[in-house]
Amino acid sequence: MMTTPVVIVLNGVIVAVTDDRPRILTVKHPDDSLRVPEGADFGNGAAPDALPFGPLDPAADRTLELGLNGWVQEQTGIELGYVEQLYSFGDRNREPGVRQGGPRVISIAYLALVREEQLSVRGEANWRDWYEYFPWEDWLWRRPSMIDEQIAPALARWAKAATDTSLRSRRQERIEIAFGLEGAPWDQERVLERYELLYEAGLVAEQALDTIVARRERQESQKSSQGSFRQTKSSLLGRPMALDHRRILATALGRLRGKIKYRPVVFELLSPTFTLLQLQRVVEALAGVRLHKQNFRRLVEKGGLVEGTGQLDPKTGGRPAELFCFRREVLRERPAPGIGLPGALTK
Amino acid sequence: MMTTPVVIVLNGVIVAVTDDRPRILTVKHPDDSLRVPEGADFGNGAAPDALPFGPLDPAADRTLELGLNGWVQEQTGIELGYVEQLYSFGDRNREPGVRQGGPRVISIAYLALVREEQLSVRGEANWRDWYEYFPWEDWLWRRPSMIDEQIAPALARWAKAATDTSLRSRRQERIEIAFGLEGAPWDQERVLERYELLYEAGLVAEQALDTIVARRERQESQKSSQGSFRQTKSSLLGRPMALDHRRILATALGRLRGKIKYRPVVFELLSPTFTLLQLQRVVEALAGVRLHKQNFRRLVEKGGLVEGTGQLDPKTGGRPAELFCFRREVLRERPAPGIGLPGALTK
C-alpha cells in the first residue's frame, strides 16, 4: 500500500490600510483555473484572485514563518513586519480539483500587517479592498442594504429547505446570530461564521464550483444533500477567490477585528507618527464601523495608548492636528491594551 | 535529490475541571525517552508525561478533527465535546531527537473540553492538575512565592547576561510584562510568554534536554549562545513534559483563559445544571484567580448568561443553593457573551 504524501502550503493574508480602506495583497492563481469546469468560470474567465501562497520546503525552511517570509519576499518584494499564525486548514475536500490520488494538502495560514508606505509591489501582485470580497461586512457608510434585500431572504429560504425541524431551527439560530437579524446585535467579529453560512447556503461562487467539481469527480447523479441548491450566477455574493482562500480571508478579518480590542496591533498599520483621526480611520476601516470621534480620542489618550509628540501635521483642510505616536509603556501598565471601539455608531 | 517527507501529528489538550482543579489528560511517551541522554533523565528515569497524540492518516482521515477524535477515542475512551484548533507547531528544532534525515514533523494542536463526569479513562492515560506543569500560574491561594524567590532573580540574571544593551533591555521589558514585575500588572493570559521566557532562560527541563541533544548531534563544542546557561537540576521549574508538549499546554491555557471572557465555553466543563458557586469555582480554576462572590453572581445573572431552574442543590454544607443552567438565548442578545472576571481579587 502506497502512503499518501503530505504537502504543506503556507498562505499569507497581508493587510495594509491605504486611503482609509483595508487592503489585502492578492495574486492570480493560474493553476486554479484547471478546476473550473467549462461554462462555469469566474465571471470573466480570468484566473481568480488568490492569497499569496507557497510551499513549505520541509528540508530547507527551518521554521514556518521563515518559509513564509521567504517566498513573500520573492513573489511580492514585500518585507513583512507583524506576523501571526491564523489557522491550519486540512480538510480533504478543501481542494476538490486535486482530490483523488494526489497528495494531501495542509495549508497553514498567516496574518501579516504592513505599513501603507510599502504599497509598491512587483509581479502579479495586487492590493485589493477586502470589502470587495465581503461587501456585507462594510458598515462604514451604513448598514449594507444587501443584508436585508438579498442575504436574509436567501438564507431564510435555505433554512426552510431543511426538512428536519431541529436542523431548521438550528439554521435559523445561526443565521440570526451571525447576521444580527430579528433583534440580535451585529458582532463584527463573526466574519467567518457569516461566510460559512453563505457558503453552505450556496450563495457564494466557491460553493457552486466545489459542488460541480465534486459531483463530476464522484460521477454521481444529482443526489443533492438537504437544502443545497443552485443560485443563479447573478445572485452570488462578493468577489470570489481561488480554492478556499476566501474562507482564510474571513478568518483573518475576524481575528484582526478581535485583536485590535486587546492588543495594540493597529500601530503596525500606521507610520510611527500619526494624527488621532488617521488612527481612528484605520480602526474604523478594520472594524467596518464608524466611531464617535471625541470618545475615541478620550479612550486612546486617557487609556495611555498614544502620546503627543508636540509636532503638528502639515497637511489637511482644517485646524492642524497634533502628531501622536504609540506609547510603548502602556504594555507594562495595562493587561490587555487595545482599542475598545468606543461608541460604535450603530445609528 | 530525495524530498523530505512530511508527517502530521495531531495533539490534543483535553481539559476537565474536577474538585475545583483544572486537569488535563496525559499519556506516557515511550518513544521520547530515546532522546534523553544517559545521565540526564526526567527526574525518576520514567518516560515523561505527554499530551495524547496521534498521526494524521492523510489518506483516511477526511478532516483533521475527525482524525483527532478517532485516536483520542481509541487511546483514552473519551468522547470529545467542544473542540477547537489551537496552533500548528512546525519548527525544525522542535524535536531535537528526530532531527537529521528523518521526516519533517508538523504538529497541529487542539483544545478539547469535557465534563468532569467522564473522568474514567482507560489505558495509560492520566488526569493531572495543570498547575503541576505551571506552578507559577496558580494564584488561587495567593501569589506564588516562587515568582519572587526563584523566577524573578533567575530571569534577572539571564537578562543581565546579555552583553548587548538593547537585547538586555528588551529582555527586561519582556520579563516585567510577562511576570507582572516592577509594578506591571499580572495578565493571566500570558501563559505562553511566561513559559517561553523560562525556556529561553534555561529554567525548565525541556530546554536543558533540547540543548544537550542538539549539541550532541551537532558534535559541537560548548559555543554557548549569549546568556544561555545551565541550571542545576533542582532549580528547574514545574513538571516537565515530552518534546514541546508543555509549550502546547501553555498555549492552551492562555487561549482558554482568554476565551472564557467572550464566549460561554465554561459550560462545556460543567454538567447541564450547576450552582453559581460551582460555576465560579470552575472559572477560578481556569483563570487561576479568586473572584468576588457577590459580583460574580450579579455579573452572570444580570448578564443573562444563566437562568435559575427553581430546583435546589441537595448537597453542600450551608444554605442550599439554587441550580442554574446556561441560558442559550444570550447568544442572540449579546455580541460576546462571556465571563469578565468580575472583581478579580488581586489582594
Next chain:
DNA sequence: GTTAGTTATACTCACTTTAAGCATAAGGAG
C-alpha cells in the same frame, strides 16, 4: 479681510458598570 467650511480639541452631563462591602436568609452539626 471677512465669511464659510473644515478639522481639532476641550468640556459636560446623564447614565451604566464595576469594586467592594454590609446584611440577611436558610440550611446542618453539636
Next chain:
DNA sequence: CTCCTTATGCTTAAAGTGAGTATAACTAAC
C-alpha cells in the same frame, strides 16, 4: 438553641460610556 456555612440581596462610591455642546485653529472663496 447556637454556631458555622453557604446563598443571596442590597448599598454606595468610583470609574467608565454614550452622546452631545462649545471653542480653537486653520484654508479657501468672495
